[in-house]
Amino acid sequence: MASGSQLEAIKRAKVLMVGAGGIGCELLKTLALSGFRDIYIIDMDTIEVSNLNRQFLFRQSHVGQSKAKVARDAVLKFRPHINITPCHANIKDPEFDVEFFKKFNVVLNGLDNLDARRHVNRLCLAAEVPLVESGTTGFLGQVTVHVKGKTECYECQPKPTPKTYPVCTITSTPSKFVHCIVWAKDLLFAKLFGDKNQENDLNVRSSDGTNSTNHTEDVFERRTDEDPEQYACKIYDHVFGYNIEVALTNEETWKSRNKPRPLYVRDVLPDNLIQQNGSLENSVTEESVVSSMSSLGLKNPQDIWSLSENSKIFLEALRLFIERRQKDIGNLTFDKDDQLAVEFVTAAANIRASSFGIPLHSLFEAKGIAGNIVHAVATTNAIIAGLIVIEAIKILQGDFENLRMTYCLEHPSRKMLLMPVQPFEANKSCYVCSETPLLLEINTRTSKLRDFVEKIVKNKLGMHSPLIMHGSTLIFEAGDGLEEDVVANYALILDKALAELPAPVTSGTVLTVEDLHQEFSCNINIKHREEFDEEKEPDGMVLAGWIAPTQKDARIVSNGESTSAAHPAVTEMVEKSDDVEIAREKPGTKRKLSEMSEMIDHVHDIKPCSSHDVGDQVHPQEVEDNDDDDDIVILDENPETRKKKRLQ
Ligand SMILES: Nc1ncnc2c1ncn2[C@@H]1O[C@H](COP(=O)(O)OP(=O)(O)OP(=O)(O)O)[C@@H](O)[C@H]1O
Ligand SMILES: [Zn+2]
Structure with a gap:
């Protein structure tokens, strides 16, 4: 129950909420029920079916409508007299300038990407409006507070960079399914359906073995006399057959690795493949989502398809792109919500996995990996939204002493699910909030x-x-x-x-x-x-x-015992600390934990590598093998062992 002074502060407050998704829906409801009366809400998206399981202000009938507007209408049903202004727009639009930000007492972020978060951070600094920032990843989440002159800004600590993979692992020596996904998504899909002018590391060789740059024909170009089925078979044979044969000629590469198996359509599918493949065409109607799965009668996304089923999906998806999505070709980037793209990428990754002896995965799993999806948990969003409101109220009352950054842990430590930490002071070498060049x-x-x-x-x-x-x-x-x-x-x-x-x-x-x-x-x-x-x-x-303060002078100290950790993740803190607050070496100041909010924004990236560096200490392949492709570090369930486990 809020005190009198809290209620006064709440009633007077003008709040800007950015994002009306998973956290945003919970936040708007909690703000309204806590007595907030003046809320401006910006979201650039419309409602999708996939939002409905957790964005509880939305219903099936709202699909396609503005999130901000529908969220407002839903909340006004139970709090009719408050003022909610919805805005279906991008927060980065120029109209939301520093003058706009100055109208608010506090800004609350419920965003899902680094770019928009950085933009809001900069405008909050310029407008001198406090920011409460948030993020969730499955069971994990955090709320951080950023008040100019009192705490660090959102960009004071470098954010985790996207996971990258060496080019050679992706193009030549995959050893995990994720490598096949990155190949299928960032190389093959991009080559076939994306911008023709962009650089692409996929080996583009013509069928006689010469490099396409020295040869007149590019296999990826469809000849005018080539029908879609023939073209699809040609691409299949080229990327899964011919290119693998070429790779096998480099004997050095396979001395310490299992050799891949070249795959050709004629070996994998029966002779009458093309007729079979196209025979269910009528089942795809104009209105339905174009899908090779439904075209081929495969229904369950959790099934693991056989090599021949994957091959059929590959050929059918490619044919459907050409016949039904021609206008998109040349402009596509992989989108996890594009059914046909997910089917194509799943099949391509599985065929490659099969060639390299890597276990195959279902479409559901492949989609999760390709889209970097950590399934959202509604309860985490609700907890985080509640914490945002608690910090917002402290800010509105000017109670800066008691501000807390709070981390929601997946595995409660010492029976604590939430870990509050005093905000860290600004990083003096932050290029955003200090003038450091x-x-x-x-x-x-x-x-x-x-x-x-x-x-x-x-x-x-x-x-x-x-x-x-x-x-x-x-x-x-x-x-x-x-x-x-x-x-x-x-x-x-x-x-x-x-x-x-x-x-x-x-x-x-x-x-x-x-x-x-x-x-x-x-x-x-x-x-x-x-x-x-x-x-x-x-x-x-x-x-x-741009040096993170942790590198020089901050170390975790728990119960008087210092560790050498330079940039502690929240889990390391749980592992090593008995206390909730963690003191820096300098007495009297406290440090906050490293960010987790961008984990969900991670994309798989490819970085270059040379081909002969296996075994080298700093070789990316080795790093990657030890690193296990993970974005999130979590604790083992067993508190005794306290081993770090990684979540893909
Ligand atoms: N630049 C931006 N301007 C305005 N709103 C933004 C901007 N960037 C992201 N958003 C909004 O932030 C919200 C984030 O919500 P959430 O993380 O639940 O994502 P979602 O797109 O609804 O769900 P999912 O990505 O899991 O399918 C989205 O509604 C999105 O439209
Ligand atoms: Zn800063």
Whole structure:
């Protein structure tokens, strides 16, 4: 029961809620029932059937409608007199600028991606509005609070980077099903249905053994006289048969590994395959979702298909893409909600797995791996939403002393499901909330402005509409509303090496990079470096100067006993600590735990590797083998052993 002063603060508060999904639905309900009266809610999505099991404000009849609007209507049914303003929009739209943010007393995030979270963080800092940030991954979750000048900001700690796999493991030597999924999704699917101009590491060889670059025919191009079935068989034979035969010629590779088996349509399927394959075409109606499973009469997504069933699905899905989804071809990126794409990727991954002697998986499992899905747990969302409201109330009352970051653990430690931790102070070298410049080591003679913009400014710094200045000279800008000739001029400049720009960027140059939409600016000191290690520094540049505070001075101390952990994950804390609060070495300050919120946003990535580095200590293959492909570290159920176990 809220006290009088709490109720006053609640009644007066203007709250901005971003995201009306799993956490958002719970949050809106809890805010309304706690007495909040003025809530602005932004969500860019419409309701999908898959949301209904946990986003309880939505019903089947709402599918296709704006989440923000339906959530508002649902809550007004039991709290008719409060003011909820729904907005079906992207929080990154320019209208949600710093002035907009300033209208609110607190911002509450129920988002599901790093990009939007960083954007909100920057605007909250600029507008000086406190932010309560949240995330859940299955049974795990956390609520963190970010108040400018009092706590760290959301970006003070580097976020976990996406899981990457060495290119050679993916293209040549898969040893786990996830490698086959990454191959099927990021290479084969992208090659067949994605942007033709993008770089792709899939071996594109023509059937006579020469590399396609030296040969007139590209197997992936469909000839005009080739019908979809023939084309599908050609692709099958090429990627599962011919390419494997070519790989087998490299005997070195197979000395210490099991050899893969080349697979050809003629061996895997009966001769009359093509007729069989297309014979159920009539079962696919115009209105229904295009699906090779239903076309072939396979119903249960939890069944593990045989090699021949996977082969049929592969050929049928490819045929259906050509015949029914022609307009999408060339623009597709894998989407876990695209049934035909999931079927194709499952089948392709399973056929490859079969070739390499890796156990096959069901469509349900494959979809989970391909879409990085950790199944959402409604109760975790409800707990997290409750905690968001508790922290929001403290903020509204100005009770900053008692703010807590709270972690929801899957396996309660010392009978505690929730672990509250005092917020950590701001990282003095955070490039977002402090003015600390970054340092970029780059080959200024060979790296193009485009590389700098894409790899550093957009990917690493998360800017969308950047403006790059060299002193008072504007080098580059991107974003909507630029004149055509300006855009054309920048397009030319992008292909120039940094040192050859009209205002040359060389060692010692300080660049200022700004994103006006994010009200965010930072300086980057440029240091020329001639060479980079292709394997360890695949970007060909290294951004430094953004040091997590944990690296230097923070260590976990539990009951007076320090450990050497540099950047503790929540589970390590559970493992080693008897206390809820964890003191830094410096007495009187407390440290918070590393973030888990991005775990769910992880994507599988591929990084380059050379082919002869097996056995090397730092070889990615070895790292990956030990690492077991995991994103989330959890504790073993048995508290005695307290071993770390990993959750895929
Ligand atoms: N940039 C953004 N602007 C506005 N809303 C956003 C933005 N990014 C994400 N969201 C919203 O945040 C919500 C996150 O909710 P949740 O994590 O439950 O995801 P979901 O898409 O509803 O479910 P799932 O991904 O599990 O199918 C979504 O409703 C999504 O539309
Ligand atoms: Zn910061």
